[in-house]
Every structure is written in structure tokens, then in C-alpha cells.
Amino acid sequence: MKFEPWPVALKIHELAEVGSSEFKSSEFLKEVLKSNGFSVVDSYLGIPTSFRAEKSVGNGGPTIAFLAEYDALLGIGHACGHNLIASAAVFSAVESTKKIKNGKIVVIGTPDEEGTGEFAGSKILIANKKGFKNIDLVLGSHPSAEWSVGKNSLAVQDVEVVFHGVSAHAAATPEKGKSALDAAILTFMAVDMMRKHFRRDANAVIHGVMREGGQASNVTPDRAVLVYGIRSSDLKYHAKMLERFKKIVKGCAIATDTTYELKFIGPLFTPGKVNRPLANSIRQRLLTRGVKMISVEEAERTIPRGSTDFANVSQVVPALELSFKIAPKDTPWHSQLSLEAAVSEDAKKALVTVIEVLSDTARDFAEDRNFRDSILGDFNRKE
Numbered sequence: 001m002k003f004e005p006w007p008v009a010l011k012i013h014e015l016a017e018v019g020s021s022e023f024k025s026s027e028f029l030k031e032v033l034k035s036n037g038f039s040v041v042d043s044y045l046g047i048p049t050s051f052r053a054e055k056s057v058g059n060g061g062p063t064i065a066f067l068a069e070y071d072a073l074l075g076i077g078h079a080c081g082h083n084l085i086a087s088a089a090v091f092s093a094v095e096s097t098k099k100i101k102n103g104k105i106v107v108i109g110t111p112d113e114e115g116t117g118e119f120a121g122s123k124i125l126i127a128n129k130k131g132f133k134n135i136d137l138v139l140g141s142h143p144s145a146e147w148s149v150g151k152n153s154l155a156v157q158d159v160e161v162v163f164h165g166v167s168a169h170a171a172a173t174p175e176k177g178k179s180a181l182d183a184a185i186l187t188f189m190a191v192d193m194m195r196k197h198f199r200r201d202a203n204a205v206i207h208g209v210m211r212e213g214g215q216a217s218n219v220t221p222d223r224a225v226l227v228y229g230i231r232s233s234d235l236k237y238h239a240k241m242l243e244r245f246k247k248i249v250k251g252c253a254i255a256t257d258t259t260y261e262l263k264f265i266g267p268l269f270t271p272g273k274v275n276r277p278l279a280n281s282i283r284q285r286l287l288t289r290g291v292k293m294i295s296v297e298e299a300e301r302t303i304p305r306g307s308t309d310f311a312n313v314s315q316v317v318p319a320l321e322l323s324f325k326i327a328p329k330d331t332p333w334h335s336q337l338s339l340e341a342a343v344s345e346d347a348k349k350a351l352v353t354v355i356e357v358l359s360d361t362a363r364d365f366a367e368d369r370n371f372r373d374s375i376l377g378d379f380n381r382k383e
């Protein structure tokens with residue numbers, strides 16, 4: 001059976017499976033790749049909805065990998081447009097095998113980018129298990145409200161804190177109680193106080209919720225649960241923020257005579273490493289196709305706001321994730337509008353461009369030694 005990019009994107013949109021449960025989506029993508037002559041390994045590195053597909057052309061040459069995401073958002077569906085990422089990765093790979101003379105083209109299925117399930121941030125798990133070893137270049141894409149290359153992202157670590165107190169009748173015997181809720185509230189206030197001392201140039205952000213804080217007004221809460229996301233563009237500063245956060249939690253437990261457990265949820269997302277020659281060459285290809293976009297320097301200066309597990313990949317191998325425009329500027333993401341944009345006419349057109357540009361880039365990387373050396377040289381640069 002012959003598959004085409006747009007129907008594949010529509011099918012993944014319709015499947016709308018959330019992170020770590022993308023079984024049908026990954027099966028479908030594997031089928032598309034097999035029909036194009038790729039050999040497929042299921043459950044790459046023990047991640048059930050991951051896969052690794054590859055196809056060699058000619059003799060020797062570099063190995064180029066495309067990363068496919070296909071997880072949807074809980075409750076709303078493909079409002080981050082990962083259906084397009086999946087199709088772009090698979091068909092960029094297929095086109096690359098037609099364009100290169102010598103090399104190996106790989107597609108890695110990287111589930112749960114949104115961090116919903118057991119294999120949250122799977123690119124990090126894959127990177128930590130050396131899953132990008134022997135790969136010379138990684139290319140990816142992500143839909144957006146503008147075209148860009150070179151924008152960076154924030155390091156993030158999610159942290160859960162469970163406070164344990166002692167329950168008691170809140171009116172009759174309050175002296176016997178120890179309030180876990182008090183510890184949680186105190187932590188919230190202390191984190192707010194920490195926030196005003198953040199280094200501004202580190203783009204430090206901390207945001208949290210209280211998941212549990214007691215059940216009844218007449219019972220001293222013996223359990224309270226907080227979850228925080230701690231972010232910064234500076235990895236060293238991020239480590240300091242985590243240490244300060246731990247001190248706050250410890251101090252608030254002492255102040256309320258409670259105990260606590262603090263644990264990290266999911267892996268540490270690092271900031272990315274922008275590969276300038278790669279970013280500039282992709283931008284040039286897009287400009288010649290009439291795409292309007294800011295320069296790589298401007299993109300690098302943009303204040304990073306989100307985090308992505310693609311960033312960790314760019315730390316271990318030359319990599320680039322192309323942001324492509326499928327919706328009007330300033331369209332809110334993870335929304336009904338972005339959900340519709342992911343199956344719009346604009347998305348259909350952009351998908352064609354992304355596949356052309358990424359496969360042309362793969363071809364030049366495989367055939368042009370100077371291009372390859374410039375990318376590798378930039379990857380090895382000292383900051």
C-alpha cells in the first residue's frame with residue numbers, strides 16, 4: 001500500500017493517543033515505514049510505543065535520524081500538532097533515501113513528549129541509554145504559529161513534595177495535630193519569597209500546584225502534596241534553584257514539625273544547543289521558498305519560554321528542530337485553535353515544505369563534506 005504525508009497526518013490526528021499509550025499510532029507509522037523498505041525494531045530501548053526504523057543506501061556514509069512524535073494531549077487531542085511531526089519525520093526519511101547516494105536513514109519514534117505517562121520525555125530516556133550513539137545528525141520539526149530555527153528552551157525539572165503530619169480533631173484536640181497543610185502553605189509562601197531574588201538573565205521560572213491539602217475542616221490534615229516545575233535557561237543556575245527549593249521544603253517541615261518526601265518526577269530537561277551552520281542552512285532553504293522568518297541570531301536572543309526533550313538530544317548529537325507555521329501569529333497553543341490548525345490547509349502546505357527542506361538537508365549532509373564538517377565543528381564549540 002502506498003501512503004502519502006497528508007492522510008498519515010490526518011490519521012494520527014484522529015487516533016489522538018496520549019503519551020506512553022500511542023500503540024496504534026506507532027503501529028501505523030511502522031507500517032508506513034515498512035511499506036517504504038525500512039527495517040523496524042519494535043519498542044526501542046524497552047519503551048513500548050517507541051520504535052527504530054532504518055534503511056541504508058549505497059555504501060557507508062553518515063547516519064541521519066529523524067525523530068517522530070505522535071502523542072496527543074489528554075482531553076483535547078492533537079492540539080500540539082504532533083500528528084504533523086510524525087508525518088514530517090516519516091516522509092522526510094522516505095524522501096531522504098531517494099536523495100542520498102550513500103548513508104543510512106533512521107526514524108526513531110519518540111513517545112510522550114508532553115510528559116503524560118511512564119515514558120515522559122522519552123528522548124531523554126533514549127539519550128541516556130545511548131540511543132543516539134552512531135548517529136551523525138538528528139532532524140526534527142514542530143508546528144508553531146511562526147517559522148523559526150535557533151530558538152532555545154528552558155531546563156525543567158518537575159518535583160513532587162509530600163508532607164506528612166498527624167491528624168487530630170481540629171477543634172477538640174488541636175494540640176495533638178501536626179498540619180501537613182501548614183507545611184505546604186508555608187512552602188508556597190517561601191517559594192514566592194525566593195522568586196523575587198531570581199537572577200533575571202537566567203530566565204528562572206517556578207510554578208506549582210497543591211494536589212492535596214486535606215479533606216475535612218474539622219480534621220487536621222495529615223497529608224499535603226505539592227507539585228512544582230522549576231525552570232531556567234542556565235543549567236548551573238537551575239541546579240542552585242533546586243538546592244534552594246530543597247532547603248525551603250526542609251525548613252517548612254521543621255517549622256511545622258512535619259516530615260516530608262521530595263522526589264523528582266520524570267527526567268531533567270536540559271536547555272538546547274543551537275547548531276548555527278545547520279540552522280542557517282535550513283533558514284536559507286526556507287527563504288528561497290518564500291518563507292518569512294527571523295534570523296538565527298534573533299531567534300537565539302529570543303527569551304526561551306518552554307521546554308522540550310529535543311533539547312537533550314541536541315546536547316549529545318548535532319541536531320535541529322524546525323518550527324513551522326500552521327496558524328496565525330500568537331495563536332494560543334494546546335488550545336481548540338491549535339487543534340484545528342493541526343489539520344488545516346496551512347498545515348498541509350507547510351508539511352510539504354518541511355519534508356522537502358529536511359530531506360534536502362539530509363542529502364547535503366550526506367554528500368557535502370564541508371557542510372558536514374561545519375556542523376560538527378559548531379557542535380564541538382566551547383560556549
Ligand SMILES: [Zn+2]
Pocket residue numbers: 080081082113142
Ligand atoms: Zn509539542
Ligand SMILES: [Zn+2]
Pocket residue numbers: 080114334
Ligand atoms: Zn505541547
